[in-house]
Amino acid sequence: MPNPDQPADDQRCPCTSGDVFGSCCGPVIASGIAPTALRLMRSRFTAFAIGDAAHLLRTWHPSTRPAGLDLDDDVTWVRLDIIGTERGGPFDADGVVEFEAFHRGPAGRGSLRERSRFVREDRTWFYVDGDIASR
Numbered sequence: 098m099p100n101p102d103q104p105a106d107d108q109r110c111p112c113t114s115g116d117v118f119g120s121c122c123g124p125v126i127a128s129g130i131a132p133t134a135l136r137l138m139r140s141r142f143t144a145f146a147i148g149d150a151a152h153l154l155r156t157w158h159p160s161t162r163p164a165g166l167d168l169d170d171d172v173t174w175v176r177l178d179i180i181g182t183e184r185g186g187p188f189d190a191d192g193v194v195e196f197e198a199f200h201r202g203p204a205g206r207g208s209l210r211e212r213s214r215f216v217r218e219d220r221t222w223f224y225v226d227g228d229i230a231s232r
Contacts, residue, residue: 102147111146112139112177129155130222134185134192134215137222139177142198146174158216158223172202180210191216 103126104111106119114121122136122143129152131137137156144152150166157163176199185192197210213227 100147100149103149104147110139111143111174114139118143126152130220131156132187134189134194134213134217134222135179135182137215137224138179138194138196138213141224142174142177142196145198156222156224158225161226169202172200174198174200185215185222189217192222 104118104123106117106123108118110116110118110121110123112122122140125131125136125140126144126149131140141153141156144150144156145168148168148170150168153166154162178197178199180195180197182195183193185194192215193212194215195210195212197208199206199208201207210230211227214225215222216225217223
């Protein structure tokens, strides 16, 4: 069943890449497969923005994946800024993506800055964990 919060393929992608959903995060969310750690990171931000916990769990490495996720419906994720990347290309075994994600909620506006670690196993990228600094 399609996610009612998922953008149409011709709408701007929530990850704020400037591309449309159908050629940005849409294919990654549909398949769970990303060519790079950065593309997986962008798709995971989009999953938070549209409330797609299944994609978040599917792309979380089994060694650190929680049993479930309870996303906060009162928080709206509005922008993703990529601070930097290390490795994480199509032929790398691991990578790091540092980002700041901006949100709005009942307590007002805020942001979360994280340095996320990713691994690539059997040509599939997974989120492992990250160091977080909330603002």
